[in-house]
Amino acid sequence: MMNATINFIGAGHLGKTIGKLLVQNNIGKILGVVNRSYDSAKEAVLFMGQGTPFSSLEELPEADITFITTPDDLIESLCSKLVSIGHLKEKSIVLHCSGALSSTILNVVKSKHCFIASVHPARNFADPQFGVQHYHGTFCSIEGDPEVTEKLKYLFDAIGSITYFIDGHKKAIYHAAGVFASNYLITLSKANLDCLKEAGVSDEIAFEIMISLMSDTLNNLKKIKSPEKTLTGPLKRGDLKTIEKHIAALEDTNKMMSHLYKTLALSTLPLTSLSKEKSEAINSILSS
Numbered sequence: 001m002m003n004a005t006i007n008f009i010g011a012g013h014l015g016k017t018i019g020k021l022l023v024q025n026n027i028g029k030i031l032g033v034v035n036r037s038y039d040s041a042k043e044a045v046l047f048m049g050q051g052t053p054f055s056s057l058e059e060l061p062e063a064d065i066t067f068i069t070t071p072d073d074l075i076e077s078l079c080s081k082l083v084s085i086g087h088l089k090e091k092s093i094v095l096h097c098s099g100a101l102s103s104t105i106l107n108v109v110k111s112k113h114c115f116i117a118s119v120h121p122a123r124n125f126a127d128p129q130f131g132v133q134h135y136h137g138t139f140c141s142i143e144g145d146p147e148v149t150e151k152l153k154y155l156f157d158a159i160g161s162i163t164y165f166i167d168g169h170k171k172a173i174y175h176a177a178g179v180f181a182s183n184y185l186i187t188l189s190k191a192n193l194d195c196l197k198e199a200g201v202s203d204e205i206a207f208e209i210m211i212s213l214m215s216d217t218l219n220n221l222k223k224i225k226s227p228e229k230t231l232t233g234p235l236k237r238g239d240l241k242t243i244e245k246h247i248a249a250l251e252d253t254n255k256m257m258s259h260l261y262k263t264l265a266l267s268t269l270p271l272t273s274l275s276k277e278k279s280e281a282i283n284s285i286l287s288s
């Protein structure tokens, strides 16, 4: 694996980050990069510090490992194109890094006696330079042909990942979990900021309050290791009147946020240990 030759089809946020980590750690050798535009491939090669930019799949040399790290919707069709062009080394690995898709979307390469896999780093690569600097300890799920998953574990461990194997059939629910932990945390941050703005708090202070509260909650969760035991607030205490006031205030200002509040509260109620009566009373307010 250390000497493996590597191609990237789609070296964008994630591809560039992984590519640079491979180069920095002296793992394999990047041969070719094809992006949508040649200029972008050139820029990716410059960032990664190795490889040659090409303007089409037809020009890509054969490699031991081919990363297809384009947007998810393009992976399957680009993989078919790669097969039809035929520049695929026998027994080489073709992989993608999508969290939601199974490696089986690459099945077409089996006609060329290649192996398939998917490795998903659970991290936000919005800034590749930052991604490279802070990659160490990134959790990566791996699934695919058993002939190659151990090899890929070795490769991703070597760049600082914490790897583990998952079932390819469970990728969608696995990815939904990440959306809850990452994307919807942002949704909640926006709701928090909107409420503070409505309360007349300045943008600057509102942002600090939000980060402080969210960080405290995450730190407590990290220490206590249980959502049920970490929960505090009016729902946990069963403060029905306070909840009614929240809903009324939200209805007055932003109907969508009131809906979000109620939906989240309904999912939070089972985490409390309120009496059946109290729980039912709150449930009926939330469901109205």
Ligand SMILES: NC(=O)c1ccc[n+]([C@@H]2O[C@H](COP(=O)([O-])OP(=O)(O)OC[C@H]3O[C@@H](n4cnc5c(N)ncnc54)[C@H](OP(=O)(O)O)[C@@H]3O)[C@@H](O)[C@H]2O)c1
Binding pocket: 009, 010, 011, 012, 013, 014, 015, 034, 035, 036, 037, 038, 040, 041, 069, 070, 071, 072, 074, 078, 096, 097, 098, 099, 120, 121, 122, 123, 124, 125, 126
């Ligand atoms: N970003 C993340 O935080 C993250 C995290 C985990 C997993 N992933 C996964 O990583 C994969 C890539 O995501 P990304 O965020 O890195 O996407 P991205 O930044 O949008 O990069 C996609 C790359 O694909 C290239 N591309 C587009 N169409 C192409 C085509 N027809 N032929 C060749 N290259 C083409 C683009 O080229 P141009 O530059 O020329 O447009 C770009 O370099 C996805 O499967 C995603 O699910 C991403």
